Amino acid sequence: MENIKIIIASDSIGETAELVARACVSQFNPKECKHEFLRYPYIESFENIDEVIQVAHDKNAIIVYTLVKPEIKTYMQQKIKEYNLQSIDIMGPLMNLLNESYDENPYNQPGRVHRLDDAYFKKIDAIEFAVKYDDGKDPKGLPKADIVLIGVSRTSKTPLSQYLAHKSYKVMNVPIVPEVTPPENLFEIDPSKCIALRISEEKLNRIRKQRLKQLGLGDSARYANEARIKEEISYFEDIVERIGCPVIDVSDKAIEETANDVIHLIEQQAK
């Protein structure tokens, strides 16, 4: 069995290179194809490069890199050639195309994607908003939110809100439970910014049983009871009809996929 070593080298933190590497290794059976990431962030000197090259040479590692400073990048490429190493330049090919298309030269400054600009602070505000207005805690968030998510318990409302917040949307989520009357202004907001998360009975049953097991409780508790689940889902459908909002089925989706659907719906309705 092979254990491939992958060096993530970057003059910033290296998350772009790591995401590409993760997407690629996820295509291989993890039982047969082992991998190990070795992270080298903040590469800023020839000495840093020398260290990476040494490790790649010793461990027969693939170097996956994002480097924007020309002298650092050129040195890396020379050394890779000199030692005949395997490597992938993540940003280089697209940077070359953009360089041909734009008249202006690039900044060649590491970490510009993380700079503290308006977009950054908008994202930070969105993350704080989603934490503050999680779980319908304060109905005052409803008119301020870009997106309002509703759903029964265990439909991933909280992580989905956070994922959308990282894309700079202000998201509030409101749990739908038969015993709790939803805030009155949920029925007053623009229904096109409200998205209902639907889940199948079978799936909900499975998730909740799993949850009870995690919590060390038996699976006969009311929370995972089939009649109870039917009651909750039927109450949820009533609320959805009253609001008149679009619905996304989340039964077999990862939050990244549901988030993509939510953004698509919201952007379409905004047109």
Add this chain to the structure above:
Amino acid sequence: MENIKIIIASDSIGETAELVARACVSQFNPKECKHEFLRYPYIESFENIDEVIQVAHDKNAIIVYTLVKPEIKTYMQQKIKEYNLQSIDIMGPLMNLLNESYDENPYNQPGRVHRLDDAYFKKIDAIEFAVKYDDGKDPKGLPKADIVLIGVSRTSKTPLSQYLAHKSYKVMNVPIVPEVTPPENLFEIDPSKCIALRISEEKLNRIRKQRLKQLGLGDSARYANEARIKEEISYFEDIVERIGCPVIDVSDKAIEETANDVIHLIEQQAK
């Protein structure tokens, strides 16, 4: 002034391709070098490819793609060649290297990086944990947390906790305010899992004045008052000394950069 169109085409949601594209365009002056992303997620048929090719041809767009199904990818590459279009294959080069290194063939299934496996549920739990234990709300989270962040108000504790949660760390954050005695068990946890976020007086003053302006309040309020800031920072330093935990200066860092430092510290201490 050029406005470059970049098509993000993927047989999954396309976030890997978009992150690479964002990192690249952020290297150009946004005032002079405009860009526009056109997203085509869930590419699964030749018809979907034909649509992308048509748009790329009509709008002179660069196609940045992540495609793992061989027949879909081959068709895309044929069409790109046929129409003489500009394109970047994000995963292809590394997939080729991995194919050479591993004996097994890849799955070639789109979206595997988002599959609902143990790692996925660990991440979801971490995100929910960070929301639940945000702002020191419940000291019971302290022994359960992988990382405990402490800091005065406006040191980005909440978004930083969320960012680390997306990397599957269970994070609790505790605000340090002179008027509020921190929970007693903050001094009982392993100090190596606690990280103090330090910020300079000048920076804190600037952030808080900005914050007050946003909230529509004057900047003379107690919150941004210099004597008050000195008092808060001095109290913070006392607490840090009592706990004996490592400190990270966050004054000029984006949360992604601070998160990288936190993970580095935590991983080092775990060794």
